[in-house]
Amino acid sequence: MRAELILARGRIRTLGRAGLNPQSHLAIAGGKVLASGGREVMGLRGPRTRVVDLGGSAVLPGFNDAHAHVVYYGLTRFAADLSGVRGVDEILERLQEHSKGLKPGEWQQGMGYRTDELTELRQPHRTELDRVTGDRPAYIDERGGHARVANSAALAAAGISGDTQNPPGGRIGRDMNRLPNGLLLESAMRMVADVQPPPSLKRRIEGIVSAQELLVSRGITSVGAAVNRGFADDLRAYERLACDGGLRVRVNEFLSWELLEAASDLGIRTGFGGPMVRAGPIKVFVDGGAERVAMRGGGGVWRTTREELRDLVARASSAGLQVAAHAIGDAAIEAMCDAVEAAGATHLRHRVEHCTICPPDLQARLASLGMVAVMQPIAARFGRVASSIFFPVRDRKDLAAHRGLMRAGVRVAFSSDLPVIPDPNPWPGIRVAVEDQVNGVSLLASLRAYTAGGAYASFEEDVKGTLEPGMLADLQVYNEDPLEGDGDVAWEELRPRAVLLGGVRVFGSL
Ligand SMILES: [Zn+2]
Known part of the structure; x- marks a missing residue:
């Protein structure tokens, strides 16, 4: 097989087996990575192969933002x-x-x-x-x-x-x-x-288009599209856009808990769909936000009671549907662990969204129950300040416990929670997770949580998340190597020069 595209003389980090060690050449064919390595990759050059000389530019897998409110964000352009x-x-x-x-x-x-x-x-x-x-x-x-x-x-x-x-x-x-x-x-x-006329399909599609422009400009090629309520029309909007060839980011669409019965009656299981749009987890809220998170010490708001949650997780699990549970406080996370344990469903990678205050005993339970923690690493920064207001001080070491969770064996996926965080640029969060004084992780672990982590959460780790041969050629190119230099990079302003989805350019220019 010959390559359609070869990226040559770059600093290519596949984040696979080679970890952070850069390779110089990457060959792409059929939307996938054909090979990566040194000059020998040029051997895959055929008469129609396009060769792009990167001249030292850096390449990384596209980011996977595992939890972002795509349509909600998109609709903000119609709001004040x-x-x-x-x-x-x-x-x-x-x-x-x-x-x-x-x-x-x-x-x-x-x-x-x-x-x-x-x-x-x-x-x-x-x-x-x-x-x-x-x-x-x-x-x-x-x-x-x-x-x-x-x-x-x-x-x-x-x-x-x-x-x-x-x-x-x-x-x-x-x-x-x-x-x-x-x-x-x-x-x-x-x-x-509930009494407001719902936004039209056209508006949703326009919203997605504007949201995806922002996402791809930040190097994000896959997104877990979070929902707040029963937006059944969102799936239709993504599919319409995908059929028309206008979708430029891969979407793992959450289904609000109200859709559990409809989805299970239809026989939709988690992962249903294709490489562009798939039906993802059933989304449910366990506790509230800010000062309304449910702590073991008491307080907070329970948007779903323990009993309701147990019932929902059991029904979803027997239908083959993963659950993504918004749980910030330790009591809410514990309730989700109890529900997954009762359902005996360790194979569905049930997700805890946010997982903000997670002490060691719950870290161990998440690991043994095969659960995924979908976190916003930037929370390690504002959370340490806000924790003095919202959470007892003794919980600070359990706050944004990236290191503890990873050491316990929990798969961690990073995300922005756009528009809670108004810019989905992953770099500030990646740095915060590394530099955090309490629960810091390695740069490779942080990058993987923002790439392969999301792929694992949506059962796609064999398809994307690294640039190993056979994986989708979803990647981003940077003029300057973000991982080199003397640390004076302005992370907030870091932008890829080009983004490829399945080997096809969706942003910038190569
Ligand atoms: Zn959210």
Whole structure:
């Protein structure tokens, strides 16, 4: 077999058996790696082989971002951008400006503020939103994705009044008069989203297109597409785009827990699909975010009770479906371990999403139950600061426990949780995981968690994640070698020059 493309004279790190040792040549044919090595790879050159002289440029496998809210992020382009706002007035100004582009009666959304960045240090009140939205139903989402403020029209559309009870796993904020103030926490967020007209297929597709532009520009060639709720249409949107040849990133699509029955009735098992789009894990929330994580010491919000979780994991497992459980606090992670153990399903690689506070006893259980920890390495940075607010100090060594988990034998996959982290660039997280004073890991381990880790989580470790022969030719090229030099690289600004998916260029130029 002859190569279609040979990348020559580069610094190519396959992250396979050769680890971080660079090789100079890589041959590609049929969308896969044909060979890697030294000059001898040129022997695969045929009359139609394209040879690209890399002139010392660096090559790595494409990143696999195992947990990113692709459609949610994509839809933010249709919402008012509230990132960086410093006060309630600024939120109102941006909503007012954004509303000029909306049709009469169309719902308005705003996304990206954080309460702790507002000078008022509180959420806006619904009546403040009313001042600029009028009768139009509107809500704004905090960047973490666990809190929302709705205006009066949106609350009315959802039938939320002073008499409405808190839903299980959620809370309706109230003011001094016991009336709803607009704040909706955790599962209560859905009360307004459920009555909002769903975004059209066209909009979802446009959202995916804009999200994938950002992802590939950061060297990401595979993504675990996380969902917040029963967006059955997302799978349709990915498939439509893939059929039209417009999908440029491989998608492992999460299915919200509401779809468990439909998926199992259809006979869909985890991994159903092809190399571009596949149906992934069933997504469920165990605890909340921020100060609402479920700790063994008590407190937190249980969005799914232990009993419900056990039932769900058992049903999913018997249908051959992997479960991806949002679990941040140790009590939530423990509940997921209990559920997997009760289901006797160690072969399905059940996932703990975030896995933020994981003490050694749970690390050992995750390992023995064959589970995967899907983590955001950047959390090791802000988590150590935030932990003093949200978590007892004694839990700090258990926070972002990358090293402990890996030593215990747990497979770790890294991810961005876009748009919770507004830029999915993996490099800052890779560095944080290496440089973390408490639970630091090797550079190779960190890179593998952002490449092969995600492939393992989606049962594709034989297909992608390294640049060994036979693997998909998903790769990224850097002008300067990100792994060399004197440490003065600006990780936030590090961008690949070119990205190939199955040997085909999807970003930049070679
Ligand atoms: Zn998420």
